[in-house]
Amino acid sequence: MALLTLLFFPDARLQTVAKPVPTVDERVRRLVADMLETMYEAKGIGLAATQVDVHERVIVIDVSEQRDEAVVLINPQVVWTSSTTHLNEEGCLSVPGIYDGVERFDALTVSALDAMGQSRVVQAEGLLAVCIQHEMDHLLGKVFVEYLSPLKRNRIKKKMLKAQREEAR
Ligand code: NI
DSSP states (O other): OOOOOOOOTTOGGGGOOOBOOSOOOHHHHHHHHHHHHHHHHTTOSEEEGGGGTOOBSEEEEOOOTTSOOOEEEEEEEEEEEOSOEEEEEEOOTTSTTOOEEEEEESEEEEEEEOTTSOEEEEEEEHHHHHHHHHHHHHHTTOOGGGGSOHHHHHHHHHHHHHHHHHHHO
16 A cells, blocks of 8 residues: 555646546555545545545445445446535635535445446435535535635645645745
8 A cells, every 4th residue: 555645726637527437446446545544634624536636436435434344436426415514614725724604415325336337326414425425526626615715725735735835835
């Protein structure tokens, strides 16, 4: 396994729309293992392949306290969403230190393949539901700050670029 390099907002590569995984093979299983390692190391609760500059529809999530309930979603498709939504405070490994409210469905059902290529249906609510929606946005090239006002987004963009310049020094 290996740690992967994260992309940080406003890197344009985060806007790439991911392609479906053609076959769940060893290559994809290695990607999943590396993404899980990277997510746990960064203390995140979810990671989309887009964030490690791999533009295929792969997501890993673990919202458990013990960090031992990995959820792997390959080629996820939303099959149902609740009629109700709520405002949830979100953060993102690609936008470190920034947290803000995003409106999300309270619950949803997705179908996807797991790391063995088996199809599965996941019914999610609470934090898992929010996380799935956040990560599926990444696969469409969308970072959560794009839901915020242009003013807020520009402020975040400037802050990120400044931090990245300072780190590069
Ligand atoms: Ni994110």
